[in-house]
Amino acid sequence: MGQNPQNGDRLRPVDLARGHGLSTQAIRNYEEAGILPAADRTPHGYRVYTSLHAAALRAFLALVPGHGHRTATSIMRAVNEDAIEEALRLMDESHAQLLDDRRTLQAVESALRDLGPTTASEPGDTFIGPLAGKLGLRPATLRKWERAGLVRPRRDPRTGYRVYDDADVRDARLAHQLRRGGYLLEQIAPLIAQVRAAGGLEPLEAALCDWRGRLSARGRAMLTGAAELEAYLRERG
Incomplete structure (x- = not known):
C-alpha cells in the first residue's frame, strides 16, 4: 500500500526503531519481509514511514508472544496483501493449538x-x-x-x-x-x-x-495481539 504522508506524519526508520528497542536494520528487514507495508521513498531514495507503519509494527510485536515469530509474520504479510481471511485463519489455527x-x-x-x-x-x-x-x-x-x-x-x-x-x-x-x-x-x-x-x-x-x-500468558498475549491488529486494520481503512 503506497503512502502519501504529510510532513508531520513522516517517520524515519530510527523513529520507529527507537520506541521498541530495535535497530534501524530490523525495521528495514520487517519491511522487506512484508511485516510492514512498503514505504514511499524521497527523491534521494530514503524510506519514509508513517503512522500506518508504526501501527503495523505495534501489531506485529504484539502478535509475536501469542503466535510466535513465524505465524505473526505470516499474519502481517497476509494483512498487507489484503488477504484478511487468510490472516484470520492463521490466528484461528493458533487459538486451536492453544486449546489443544x-x-x-x-x-x-x-x-x-x-x-x-x-x-x-x-x-x-x-x-x-x-x-x-x-x-x-x-x-x-x-x-x-x-x-x-x-x-x-x-x-x-x-x-x-x-x-x-x-x-x-x-x-x-x-x-x-x-x-x-x-x-x-x-x-x-x-x-x-x-x-x-x-x-x-x-x-x-x-x-x-x-x-x-x-x-x-499465551492466551492473554493473543488478546493483546488481536487488539493491536484490529487497530492496524482500522488505520488501513
Whole structure:
C-alpha cells in the first residue's frame, strides 16, 4: 500500500526503531519481509514511514508472544496483501493449538488425580503378570509400552524376567490413565519422560503449574495481539 504522508506524519526508520528497542536494520528487514507495508521513498531514495507503519509494527510485536515469530509474520504479510481471511485463519489455527495444549494439560492433571497414592503395603518390585492383572491389561500391552519407551523394567539376571520397580509401576499407571483418555503412545512418551526428569509425580506439580501459567500468558498475549491488529486494520481503512 503506497503512502502519501504529510510532513508531520513522516517517520524515519530510527523513529520507529527507537520506541521498541530495535535497530534501524530490523525495521528495514520487517519491511522487506512484508511485516510492514512498503514505504514511499524521497527523491534521494530514503524510506519514509508513517503512522500506518508504526501501527503495523505495534501489531506485529504484539502478535509475536501469542503466535510466535513465524505465524505473526505470516499474519502481517497476509494483512498487507489484503488477504484478511487468510490472516484470520492463521490466528484461528493458533487459538486451536492453544486449546489443544490446554486439553493436554487437563488430561495430564486428570490422570495424576486419578492415579491416587500407592499404598505402603504394595511391594516395591513386581513382575509383568501381576502388574498387568492389577491394571486390567494383557502382558502383551505392557511389552508394547516397553518398546514405546513408556516403561523401562529391568531384567532379573538369573531368570531374565522383567522386574518393575516403583517408578515403573508409576509410569505404567500414568500411561494407563492417559491411554484411557484417548492419547496415543507417541503422545504419552514425552509426558512420561517429563515425570522421570522431574523425579516423580510430586515435583511434576510445579512443572504443571508453570505450564498452566504459560498457557494463560499465551492466551492473554493473543488478546493483546488481536487488539493491536484490529487497530492496524482500522488505520488501513
